[in-house]
Amino acid sequence: MGLKNKLHDLKVKYQGKKMAPAFNAIHTFLYAPNETTHSGSHIRGADDLKRTMNTVIMAMVPCLIFGMFNAGYQHNLALGEIVKSSGFLGETFWTLDNLVIGLWKVLPLVVVSYGVGLLIEFIFAVIKGHEVEEGYLVTGMLVPLIVPVDIPLWMLAVAVSFGVVIGKEVFGGTGMNILNPALTIRAFLFFAYPTWMSGDKVWVHGAVERAGTPDAISGETILGGLAQNKGALGYDVMDMFYGIIPGSVGETSALLILLGGLFLVFTKIGSWRIMLSSVIGALVMGLIFNWVIDVDVITESSKFYGLMSLPFWHHLLIGGFAFGTVFMATDPVTASQTNKGKWIYGFLIGFISIMIRVFNPAYPEGVMLAILLMNVFAPTIDHYVVQANVKKRLKRAKVKTA
Amino acid sequence: MGLLSKKDRKLILDPLADDNPITIQVLGICSALAITAQLKASIVMTVSVIFVLGLGNVVISLIRNIIPSKIRIIVQLTVVAALVIIVDQVLKAYSYQLSKELGAFIGLIITNCIIMGRFEAFALGNGPWKSFLDGIGNALGYGVILIIVGFFRELLGSGTLLGYKVLGDPITKTGVYAFGYENNGFMLLAPMALIVVGIIIWVQRSRNKALIED
Numbered sequence: 001m002g003l004k005n006k007l008h009d010l011k012v013k014y015q016g017k018k019m020a021p022a023f024n025a026i027h028t029f030l031y032a033p034n035e036t037t038h039s040g041s042h043i044r045g046a047d048d049l050k051r052t053m054n055t056v057i058m059a060m061v062p063c064l065i066f067g068m069f070n071a072g073y074q075h076n077l078a079l080g081e082i083v084k085s086s087g088f089l090g091e092t093f094w095t096l097d098n099l100v101i102g103l104w105k106v107l108p109l110v111v112v113s114y115g116v117g118l119l120i121e122f123i124f125a126v127i128k129g130h131e132v133e134e135g136y137l138v139t140g141m142l143v144p145l146i147v148p149v150d151i152p153l154w155m156l157a158v159a160v161s162f163g164v165v166i167g168k169e170v171f172g173g174t175g176m177n178i179l180n181p182a183l184t185i186r187a188f189l190f191f192a193y194p195t196w197m198s199g200d201k202v203w204v205h206g207a208v209e210r211a212g213t214p215d216a217i218s219g220e221t222i223l224g225g226l227a228q229n230k231g232a233l234g235y236d237v238m239d240m241f242y243g244i245i246p247g248s249v250g251e252t253s254a255l256l257i258l259l260g261g262l263f264l265v266f267t268k269i270g271s272w273r274i275m276l277s278s279v280i281g282a283l284v285m286g287l288i289f290n291w292v293i294d295v296d297v298i299t300e301s302s303k304f305y306g307l308m309s310l311p312f313w314h315h316l317l318i319g320g321f322a323f324g325t326v327f328m329a330t331d332p333v334t335a336s337q338t339n340k341g342k343w344i345y346g347f348l349i350g351f352i353s354i355m356i357r358v359f360n361p362a363y364p365e366g367v368m369l370a371i372l373l374m375n376v377f378a379p380t381i382d383h384y385v386v387q388a389n390v391k392k393r394l395k396r397a398k399v400k401t402a
Numbered sequence: 403m404g405l406l407s408k409k410d411r412k413l414i415l416d417p418l419a420d421d422n423p424i425t426i427q428v429l430g431i432c433s434a435l436a437i438t439a440q441l442k443a444s445i446v447m448t449v450s451v452i453f454v455l456g457l458g459n460v461v462i463s464l465i466r467n468i469i470p471s472k473i474r475i476i477v478q479l480t481v482v483a484a485l486v487i488i489v490d491q492v493l494k495a496y497s498y499q500l501s502k503e504l505g506a507f508i509g510l511i512i513t514n515c516i517i518m519g520r521f522e523a524f525a526l527g528n529g530p531w532k533s534f535l536d537g538i539g540n541a542l543g544y545g546v547i548l549i550i551v552g553f554f555r556e557l558l559g560s561g562t563l564l565g566y567k568v569l570g571d572p573i574t575k576t577g578v579y580a581f582g583y584e585n586n587g588f589m590l591l592a593p594m595a596l597i598v599v600g601i602i603i604w605v606q607r608s609r610n611k612a613l614i615e616d
Contacts, residue, residue: 152582166597170604192588 004031021125025132049174052332053137055269059260060141060250060327064110066243067250068102069094071149074246075101075205088242088255105205106249109144112153116160117143124169135174135181135333136164142182142327145250146320146368147189148202155196159188179375180334183368190368198363200224203246221246222318223357223365229306240317251323254316261326270330273339274346278325279316281350286312289358307358315354324367325349334375338385345381349374406535413535417543423516424547425603426613430516434548435595437507442564444552446493446500448545450508452538454485455517459537462525469526478521479512486511516544551598559589 007027014020029050073093076082085093117136125132143160163185168177190197200220201207222235222245235245243253251257264270289308292298298308316322329335329349336345349370356366363369406414423429437443461481462469469477490508493501501508511517520540525533556562561569561579570577572585588594607613 152584154582155584158586170600188588191591192586193584194587196584 007031018126018129021129021131022122025122025125049134050137052269053134055267056138056264056327057141059263059269060145062256063145063250063253063260063323064106064141066253066256067145068106069098070102070243070252071105071205071249072098072101073244074203078204078207085244087238088244090244093244101205105149106144108153109147109149109151109156109249110141112156113143113160114140116157117164120161120164120169124173128173130173133174135168139164139181139185143185146182146186146248146323148197149205149249150202150207151189151196155189155193159185159192162188175333177333178379179372180328180331183328183372183375186368187372198224203248223307226306226310226318229300229303237314237317240314245318248320251320254322257322257326261322264326264330270326271332271335271342271346273342274330274335274349275325277343277346278329278350278353281347281352282315282321282325282354283312283350284347285351285354286310286315289354304358315357319357319365319367321350321353321357321367324353324371328367329371329374334378336378336381336385338382341378341381341385344385345374345378348377410532410535413532414539414542417536417539418546419543419606420610420613422543422547422606423519423540424544424599425606427516427519429519430514430544431596431599433507433510433514434544434551434599435592437504438548438552438595439555439559439590440503440565441549441552441556442500443504444545444548446497446504447507447511448541448548450486450489450493450511451514451517451544452541453489454482454511455520455537455541456534457537458482458485458517459520459525459533460530462521463528463530463533466526474526475518478518481521482512482517516540547599547602550602551595554598555589555595558586559594561585 004027007023007030010023011020011027014023070093072095073082073085076098077084077092082092082095085091114136117140121132121136143156143163147156163181167179167181167184168174171177186197196202203221220230222240239245241254243255245252261270261275265272265275289310290312293305293309298304302308325346329346336342349367352370352373353367356363356369360366417423420426424431424434433447437447458478458481462478465477486509489511490501493504493508520537524536528536553563556564557568561567561572567577569583570579572579
């Protein structure tokens, strides 16, 4: 109780001063504040912002833990120190060795992401004199999961400050942003430091330093392989589903993302409409490409053949599609707000993701750009959905008066 | 400054900050985004615009009473076009490489809305000396922003200033590159120029609250 009382004293001492929001935030984050009501009938909503955010984080924790093991596993596998894991519970995967390497590489990403992001949130709260908002809790967790494991920490810090300031604070903070901050951060990294965000070196720890030496190891992702018509690089469908493949830290395991998604839908935090419709959108686009291959418009000599001929449902398992759909497209702030709008918004995200993925070899993954694009269009979609409803009801009203 | 009266000074100094053509009037954004990837190009563009706008304002001001108002736009265009062609030819003659780098953008000074804007708003209603000062002032205000944006974009995007490697050599890893620093490729893309201009507007308006509009 010592710390709690000390924080409370500080809070009283700094009441109305500039630094007050900073102390209040630490206090309410760690403890229930002293000013809670005790008697009488008060209605308390259980789904406040803090709880919403924490639920999303809980859904992501399995991905993070899996990502740590996978980082170590891919490193050791590339070095040839262990054999390929057989299935999700393979004995070479869940080992202490893998976890130690993973912790060593992934924990700094988490610390930098939260440290820099929350520092900026605190600074803005103090300048503007409002309470520190919980919005960064989820963003801070998303960021380490969607970057390559070997990204230099200073680059991450620069990108996080850019994303939080330009992506969120200039619009007025949590709840006012147009673009998903985590994706703004990733897009910044992608365009600022493309050599660290794509290619066949960054996805496996150690591959960058070893490039060009006799010890060189490769860390090509499945998408990268397909884009160069090299096939799925020997990974089978179950590998893709379990996520025992190279990729960004936390986005490889479709299985755990699926569980996280079900958890979000069950707790009514994430919108099932967006998730379902974007899966449908991706499948439709995949089917169109498969059909184009079937009627021999695109032949094996084409550079698009590798990705177009991929069985349409495999698109759901590889790359960041599953992660983006479950955790980023459903962001309640930047997504469409109306139910009909959510269907359109989700469908277009899936549809455009796969289109960018196939047609643009410079961007081997399209889900980031697709979600950012649809973030921009979400208010427009809502506007037309609402207007259509207004029109429909006006018509009904007229019929009655006539 | 005995040379300039208080009013004349205002004509030059106002566009530099509180009535800046780019950050306050939000004109001429297109060229500010397109050519500011390098500091040198920004400076050449600034000098060219100072020449065109300063001289153009004087010419328009001198003939303002004999231009029929129905065809004034086409007369203004003729004047700008003539001046821009002079700039273009001088650049081609004395600095061919730079002229090639700037490409169409020197020619496109014609379409820079700041120039037509000043002709319409100032030169048509004021004497040649005042018009000259107004032209120089607005061109300088435009140039200041161009040079600030060009400075940051070249420094952070390429690690150079005016072509000199100030941050070290990225290939042989000297200077700050030895510590793992890398150039920010986003700085060389036009969207980042827009963000830099946005940040300048943000800083300027938070320092001078009178500039904030509702």
